[in-house]
Amino acid sequence: MRFFDVAALPVSPWRNGGGDTREIAYSPGEGHGFRWRASVATIAADGPFSAFPGVDRTITLLAGDGVTLSADAVPAHELVRVGEPFSFSGDLPIRASLGGGACRVLNIMTMRGAWAADVRRTAAETTPRAGGSGLLYVLAGTWQSGATVLTAGQGAWWDGDSEGAVTPLAPDSVALEAGIRDVRDMRGRRSYA
Template sequence: MTSWLNPDEKQKASRAASATVARSMLIPAASLIAARWKNGGGITHEIAVHPPAANMDSFDWRVSVADVMQGGPFSRFDGVDRTLVLLAGEGMQLDLATGERHVLTEPLACARFPGEADVAARLIQGPTRDFNLMLRRAAVTGSLTLWSADEAESGQSGASTRTFTADVVLLYCAAGPLELKVGDAPPVTLTPGDTLRLDAACLLPCTMVPGRVPGRVPGPHAPASGVLLATTIQYHKAVT
């Protein structure tokens, strides 16, 4: 028996056949190891780094969360592009020697700056928690975007879908809980601080469904309960 597909069905079947991922790994927030800064000004929780076990001088890319207790100068990282996102706290002000200034006072506010810049940080009022992405220009390119359940189209019951193609995809849960369905795999539940890592993703559809938050009243104007920080990384040359 011959089964005929209309053009739309053919396109969907083609995308499904092309969608691949070599490996997926859940990195729970509870598994992160805290490392106190030498100057005592904060604590870093490393999420992932490449090469594995690389130090601060040898990484190609690094993703972490930092609890910042006091202001001061940032460490210098020549040849590295940095992205910082405010996760919690009243915020911070970053002043670059070039005169550029970043004031992060809203949740999920973002600052991008070169690692070789002289940066002085001032806390607005008390400690903060920040998400940090560091990319070595000679080795990788990458980006970080905000993925919110607010992106859901009308009638989709809060579900929001994105398609990823990258050597590494890191999906950090900044607000949750939420469920994430990757391709045809069973859904994965993420709570705040959890990260789902995907390696060698090709045309990979990922669907986010926000979970129920106690006390949250559902409705068309209710704030989204699901927010991911979506990082994509591409190596300049093949990694074996």
């Protein structure tokens, strides 16, 4: 299990000047692609998202007044509740419109047809499944894994076999859990649910 603190991650500004990204984890795939990628992005201005053909995306509001995501021929979606995930195709030409000032989101991307992510709020202990991948991002409270204590904006991720668990230590502890599984294995041996 690997740990992260978003405040300590390197910042990469977007080419269009509309925000920045802090990469948490990147699991390399075949060629120059990835199997899955997790990051935290700050959306600082209205504008287009970068296209990611063949990729499925799930973003979850972490802080701020929210953002409306829209694309031609699909209904717009307002992302206004912290901790509520929204999934969409990276093929779509998505445009972001801020509800107020800048907002911060957790962004999970998976290669369509090979990998899939299930993102949800949790207040329960998280234990990685054998062969599974995933991430836990602390929204509130205090969590612990081994000797490591995690607070808001921190978390843990794993890729493949990992031992241990991440346990909430206080009644107000809430986190986002992203389970990432290989959907090509129909027997479910590599699933994380």
